[in-house]
Amino acid sequence: MGIKRLDNIAIVVESLDEAISFFELLGMKLHGRAFIEGDFADIAVELEGIKSEIAVLETPDGHSRIELSQYLNPPPIAQQPPAQNALGVHRLMFNVDDIDQTLADLGAEPINGIAQYQETYRLSYLRGPSGIILALAQDI
CATH class of the missing domain: 3.10.180.10 (2,3-Dihydroxybiphenyl 1,2-Dioxygenase, domain 1)
Known part of the structure; x- marks a missing residue:
């Protein structure tokens, strides 16, 4: 029982293409890209009418992945970048x-x-x- 492994960390971005390019410059490899929408997505994320495009990138060692999401609907909510001591994911x-x-x-x-x-x-x-x-x- 319990956790087998960390599958991925999901990050919402303003521009999927820009974020993919940035993480590829770090050495990550694009694993796949897809559009996500429908009842499954609405239930899983607890938003209605979701349409997003995602990209999954893998670290060079193949052990870790990042899922980048660009929301097309509902529109993403722009916020100020968090301070280094803000609650939540730090870095x-x-x-x-x-x-x-x-x-x-x-x-x-x-x-x-x-x-x-x-x-x-x-x-x-x-x-x-x-x-x-x-x-x-x-x-x-």
Whole structure:
């Protein structure tokens, strides 16, 4: 009984194409893309008249997946990006070979620089598409 594995983390985004491109730059692979609508979706998500397009991306090691959703109906609710100490999902963290190169590849700026924890790892937070907070960790 209990959990077998984490299947995926779902994130609602403003632009599915932009979010897919961003996560592909991180090295994730597009696993599939589909439109979701009908009674099943309405019941599962507890909204009426759902129509969304989703994309599932997989980490290079094949162990983790992200499901990105762009709602076409009902329209998505735009909110200010959450503060780092807001309740709920805080961030997604990815281990990378080189933080500096990854930030350059993404064309992203760290939220507040790059921190180093002892002689263990370097860590940087950044905002991705739709305000998603990401952390990049580089082992030293």
